[in-house]
Amino acid sequence: MSESKTTRITVAGERPYDVLVGRGLLGELPGMLGGEVRKVLVVHPRALRATGEAVREDLVAAGYEAVAAEVPDDEDAKSAQVAAFCWGVLGQASFTRTDAVVAVGGGTVTDLAGFVAATWLRGVRVVHVPTTLLGMVDAAVGGKTGLNTAEGKNLVGAFHPPAGVLCDLATLETLPRNDLLAGMAEVVKCGFVADPVILERVEADPDAVGDHASPLVRELVERAVAVKADVVGRDLRDTGDREVLNYGHTLGHAIELSERFAWRHGAAVSVGMVFAAELASLAGRLDRSVVDRHRSVLGALGLPLTYRGDRWPQLLQAMGRDKKTRGDRLRFVVLDDVARPTRLEGPDPSLLAAAYASISRD
Template sequence: MNDTPTRIQVAGTAGTAPYEVLVGHQLLGELPALIGRGSHPSSTTAPSGGAARRSGVQRVAVLHPEALSATGEAVRADLAEQGYEAIAIQLPNAEEAKSAEVAAYCWSVLGQTHFTRSDVIVGIGGGATTDLAGFVAATWLRGVRWIAVPTTVLAMVDAAVGGKTGINTAEGKNLVGAFHPPAGVLCDLACLATLPVNDYVSGLAEIIKAGFIADPVILDLIEADPQAARTPEGPHTAELIERSIRVKAEVVSQDLKESGLREILNYGHTLAHAIEKNERYSWRHGAAVSVGMVFAAELGRLAGRLDDATADRHRAVLSSVGLPLTYKGDQWPRLLDTMKVDKKSRGDRLRFIVLDGLAKPTVLEGPDPALLVAAYGEVAK
């Protein structure tokens, strides 16, 4: 096994600093270099009601889900041994972490520990954890540095890269958030060894998405051995993850705030987010994205934009790794209402990312309602 991590550069844009995404094994040793050492006043006097900070010592808040409490505590203890004032903040598991109440709890802890702009947040976990950690970092003192340590396929190839942070509300997913890129991302592939198979396969949806919108080699690798793609022990695991990250890195390096090009990363997501909300976030994100991509492919085909072979390829690739292709037929009215408040909508005009061909994403704006109904009919069960 090659011990040298792959380093993928994400360029700074819109006034943000560039950063690296590291992919490899045993990467936690890279944390101190990313955290750095902040300068603080040489005083050991505690502010009113708080604990004293040792002179020149930096604070680090390690945010982790309950399911990774042992990992979070181990990272906190290791940072403490290296001289940081490290605290651990435990979050609810999965999408339950992405709420205003959980964010407020984190703000309270940061306030009580007198977290300053020189201090750093570390988010360890899946996509929900990195979304929440980034949002807390973006909003505390109007922005502090943070580092993402994604532990799932989904978080590595999507949530942790690109600086999109956010929480969910009763009205929809990720409607409240901020663009706040991390100072670095550590994708330790060893974390995937204990990931449940359904969670691992869910992450493949985002990898397959990257294949359809930008890098068809991803599709070729999966089609060559779909069963091997379903496991972290597969021969192409590192390459699939690295290729997907490179797709996202290239896009967000050109368009951080989704003013144009970055919209292509939402391929399949408009319907997916509506499904997730309809299921009260009990569906895995990748499962919803899989159905969303089939819908987008059918929409593109019916609109005369996408050829039959590429549209059919969606079903073949997604089903080959065990991802779903259909959703409840009677839920269309509710899904449509939710999609109308999607972030990509403009006024009352729905916008969908579709393909003009393999790796040729484009925007379909204000499609005929009958076209939407017909496309949904192709995924309804």
């Protein structure tokens, strides 16, 4: 697994595409855009102004007419108002169906830019250049796009697979350690639902996980992307198998909403996974040792394992708006064992309360 090598992971489906993992990958961007594209909108957050401008300049040098749309940082980008701003830029620049969008940034930017691409002229090409670990292993791969509303996270969205994804590991060098470790929550999730080797690697050397230059980080990125590619290649539209990728997200998204998105996504999902494990154990489906493994693996990365006890009523209300909910029946992705995900439908309210009590703090 040489650092100079580029790893290509193909996502199957109606419109197959490649995810490249390596270093110095921007030269691959024109090939992913395809031969018909003439105009490119580069969407980037304020915090990555210099990076976004460098990508735009590279595209101009390659012969494209490239314009930039600078959007707010973090979850503030995922609003209808920001999407409308991007549509305005596309309209003013006369983008056609054979033109494209490039997303440069973390998961919030790929979610936003993917939605803008999905809805402009009912769908134009999008290439994602994720610059965070979370973006690489989660948001950029799979074709889910989304905006937030006051009522919840990702309640507005579309399925729109990208034309390609460039995971340039060099971009992680400037990522704060806390953001890198928070992104690891999604990697650990892939370990629990599909690839136990991920858990073994983290358990063997948790310190290396926090070092962006470690070969272990590259291996974990590749393993997590491979898990996601396999699942979404079989189920793009979240009608069956793909739901397992939402492990920990039902409570996790509710916590993010409760915190008005001040918590990192991975931190909230970490608590959500411990909750789901406790719930499965109380339902008699999961051995206690696996619950303990959740706490040990996530705790070794410094990720949170508990949340405020006084927030349960509003969290329960928020979970009622989760995408997996059917009617008034809450549905949770849980485990029967490591790499054996399943669903738990309509659990008794007392069971939910007991599971939450096990992760509550004052």
